[in-house]
Amino acid sequence: MHVNIKEWFRPGSVDEVLEIIQNGKGIPYAGGTGLLKGQVTGLIDLRRLNLNYIRETEAGTAIGANTKFNDIAHFQWSDGRRILAQALGRAASNPLRNLITLGGSLAFRPVWSNVPTPLLALNAIVKVAGTQVAAYPIADFLQLKRGSKFLITEVLIPPASGHGIYYRFARIRFDYSALDLAVYLETDSGVINLARLAVGNIVSTANRLTQIENQLVGLQISDPLVNEILSTVEIKPVRNPNFSREFLLNLLKTEMERAFTKIRERVDAN
Structure with missing residues (x-):
């Protein structure tokens, strides 16, 4: 139990989330598996942001940051992008895969996470909102400092015919x-x-x-x-x-x- 939590925010938009982050009042929360005891005094509940989706677009498959590991693992991938499903389907335990989100795993990058490796092989793009909206190639995103004051909103996986x-x-x-x-x-x-x-x-x-x-x-x-x-x-x-x-x-x-x-x-x- 996080006894140090003093505030719990439930914003309805990305802009509201960013304002709370910039003010240093809390950290984003969706699945909660990356939270550590004693380090959190405010939580920003992301579950009202409608970032839980997998959509096919002209540029590839867009995955919302709040999408759970098991949803990605069970998605019917039709090409080489299956390696992402294989990686996430082998991570942690089944109950935890129903909680862990793609965005949270990328943001915190816990030692147990296997997310970056298949995303690198698939040349994924990580979309974030912060002082400005940006889209980072996954290799560039991984060089950013953990805990930077932005919010991951989506990961785009380009088609992979190989x-x-x-x-x-x-x-x-x-x-x-x-x-x-x-x-x-x-x-x-x-x-x-x-x-x-x-x-x-x-x-x-x-x-x-x-x-x-x-x-x-x-x-x-x-x-x-x-x-x-x-x-x-x-x-x-x-x-x-x-x-x-x-x-x-x-x-x-x-x-x-x-x-x-x-x-x-x-x-x-x-």
């Missing part, structure tokens, strides 16, 4: 991830035209392996050189009390190779 693979590694089903990986490829006659490889949890902030991506474009997906390139990945895993850095780096290389094998099988089947 193939995607998502992988998550943890000691047990409900444990925090030690590594998560999202791979998205677009090919034409077996040639890699676009490659996005994103990693999370093994590093302090989820990011894309752009050097690897650039080397892969133009190669046949069946080219033995693909695995050679994947084996050259260079990152320094963050310290993990349960697994050595060497183990996690070798696991990453192995799972990248497996992801490419699975995608190659899909490409060959088509």
